[in-house]
Amino acid sequence: MREETREQPAPLRSGLTTGSCATATSLAAARLLLTGQHNDAVHITLPKGKVVEMRLEFCHLNGETAEAGTLKDAGDDPDVTHGALLYSQVRLLAEPGIRFVAGQGVGTVTRPGLVLGVGEPAINPVPRRMIGDHLQQLASECGYGGGFEVTVNVQDGESLALKTMNPRLGILGGLSILGTSGIVRPFSCSAYIASIHQGIDVAHTNGYTHIAACTGNASEDTMRRVYNLPEIALIEMGDFVGAVLKHLRKVPVPRLTLCGGFGKISKLAAGHMDLHSRHSSIDLPQLAGWAAAIGADTTLQQAIVSANTSQQALALAHAAGIALGDEVCRHALLFTRSVVPAQVQVEVFAIDRQGGIVGKAGVA
Structure with missing residues (x-):
């Protein structure tokens, strides 16, 4: 990795x-x-x-x-x-x-x-x-x-x-x-995590049935553009996707959208709930394996493993006609569904550095 x-x-x-x-x-x-x-x-x-x-x-x-x-x-x-x-x-x-x-x-x-x-x-x-x-x-x-x-x-x-x-x-x-x-505690970010929980609580108490948890400003902008969600329904989760998913066990909302950069969503797809690089890494061999499952040949798989970044791996797959973004989102969706209550409808978006959507899975 x-x-x-x-x-x-x-x-x-x-x-x-x-x-x-x-x-x-x-x-x-x-x-x-x-x-x-x-x-x-x-x-x-x-x-x-x-x-x-x-x-x-x-x-x-x-x-x-x-x-x-x-x-x-x-x-x-x-x-x-x-x-x-x-x-x-x-x-x-x-x-x-x-x-x-x-x-x-x-x-x-x-x-x-x-x-x-x-x-x-x-x-x-x-x-x-x-x-x-x-x-x-x-x-x-x-x-x-x-x-x-x-x-x-x-x-x-x-x-x-x-x-x-x-x-x-x-x-x-x-x-x-x-x-x-x-x-x-240094870098425990307990106050930040508490504010994530509070954000979900406030949205739920005020009757919002759809929230979007985002890793940063670009993903928030994407959610505003796609769904026109108000500020109260946008949860700034940063790297702490686990804080969102676990809290939904206590306060299930009808619909959850997760949106983040492709690299961070690939970490979620691999089962990580803290997306910071101190705690989880981009798994390029795993990306190559997912690409192989949807048709990537051996040459492309090797190129993905040797890529410098997840964005480069995504670009290589895109050039070869392999929808790696969607496949990563699909795996992230499967993992998310394994954590949150069954009644929560989930979808996952992956974006590039400019906020363009490069992958999606979940609610149609």
Whole structure:
């Protein structure tokens, strides 16, 4: 097998989630209000019990409110929020409990289908629980019986959110405060996978019966052109086709279209559910075998095996009148059907680098 692209393994330095940042800054601000204690750093306990120290950029009073900020460190993960300033403002309330507010750069939910209700600040359940646990413990230590208003902010969050799927999910005005473990694992892309699941949930809840999961911009453009699908029905899956297929077991939609570059679809056809070159490779001998099954002679098979890229292999087959694109899509369709529920109608498109359709299989 030959790699379609050459990439170096990623370093393995972990980081901390926006949820951890919000917890640390909320705790520091609340502590300042209740004790007068200024912190340069704060310790928080992550959901699985690990205690971590987080440095603060500032922690000060502003009238009846205290605010504290930290720089988001995603480690070596390619996270859009890496280096962003996240800060929380805390105000004391007479009644017990915690009221969450979306501040500057934090989004608000505007569509049903997400775990949070419409109108809620996009501070996800685990970060809410983390903040609540830490503030309740602080209140107990200080003998405080009131509540807290917590406003979470991300500097430039509104513009950063345009680089995420939030607008498509109906989370408007900024980023989501995320995290389930409190830790960002390098290249685990857990937030990205979660957004894929959310995209399917939102489309399903809002009554869309046909979704198209696409590997990138070119494949999305193709689906718009072919089906005129709205943004809410387009799922930007990147390399994570497995995240789509497995989630459809929980939330089956009537019709699924998969669309991607020929090389990535050939990986799906070979049974791979992570299409990134770190985890799966173009199998040129397999492509030659599929070409042979639909009439490729020995010379063409050998040429495909010796090709530099999958695109070159496809071009060789096309020149010989062998519909390799359709055959690869057929195998991708068979594999996809083996994963998703039987009631989901499936079709697969393969495209070239210009967005032209070079293969199709499935729903007529």
